Amino acid sequence: MGGLVAQSIHRSVLSLVEKNEDYAHQVLRDEARIDQLEIQIDDMVASLIAREAPVARDMRFVVVALKINTDLERMGDMAVGVVERSLALMRQPELPTGDLIVEIGNLVESMVLTSLDAFVQRDEKMARGVIASDDGVDTLRNRITRQMMDLMKTDPSTIEGAVDYILIARRLERIADHATNIAEDVIFMVKGIDVRHRMLQEE
């Protein structure tokens, strides 16, 4: 599930950056498989709980697996969302987007892969690295939105494409949010402490 979702995200970014329709269509094709896997994993987890009645540490693993499963499926949806806008962009004149989209795409991809590694290896340090990267994604998304706003104002013929880029940046940011959720769940699993909603702890 993790591998397939990571691959879809990778292909969604490639479809955008390289204007490659084949990658886009692969992402659309793989969505059904991801949806199927989500249901299978939920069922496996539910029957595992019913059979084994896990406690404490094992129970934390089970709850986290359920949550990560949901996050992965939503990440798959967002990859499809990126691809839909990326296909629309292929039919429009090229915009001067600079390197920001490549940059946000790379950062988000690395967060996704690291969050999955952190889960598999139960590695708290990796998980904290993912959480620390999230602010960088927000900054990049804001810069892209600002850049596209300015572009539209200067040249209204860019409106269609610029809105597509704004939406793509938001979808990539949402993928990063899900990777952050996974990282927080990994820390909960490993340490038994809850790092979600950090502001609560800072109060």
Next chain:
Amino acid sequence: MGGLVAQSIHRSVLSLVEKNEDYAHQVLRDEARIDQLEIQIDDMVASLIAREAPVARDMRFVVVALKINTDLERMGDMAVGVVERSLALMRQPELPTGDLIVEIGNLVESMVLTSLDAFVQRDEKMARGVIASDDGVDTLRNRITRQMMDLMKTDPSTIEGAVDYILIARRLERIADHATNIAEDVIFMVKGIDVRHRMLQEE
């Protein structure tokens, strides 16, 4: 949790339609409480599973409660997202948005309330009603996006505000998606059948 989230969504729509800052700030204030409740509910569910080792129908209820908890917290996040754009819009000249935003707001709110009622009353029919409404939200969102695109092209001075409305429509649509998730989970809980990813069943 459900009541508080539904209230935040209601206030986020009111803050937008009535340009009311007080409602907006209430939504921002209640976010921390919603985050706190999510953690408390997860903990309650985890300790309930550990203590009771529920099976079959009860286990379905437990898995669904965990999933709905996540959906509710994300809906709260989206309400905050609506409010952020709604506050930005209050500082900009008024746009001719027509009644579409009111319409999508009302539809989304009613889906949220019905999905929660369906859960509490274990009512499959209500849940199916929510799922049936989701296409209407998508249509409204597309109409709003189209309307705002046209507005920007005619009058570039509307770009900031029009992009805000496009993002608000998307956030409302995401709230409707979460309500649909809840409705699907209710049907799973009541009937033991999985109606997520309907396309899989149609294949």
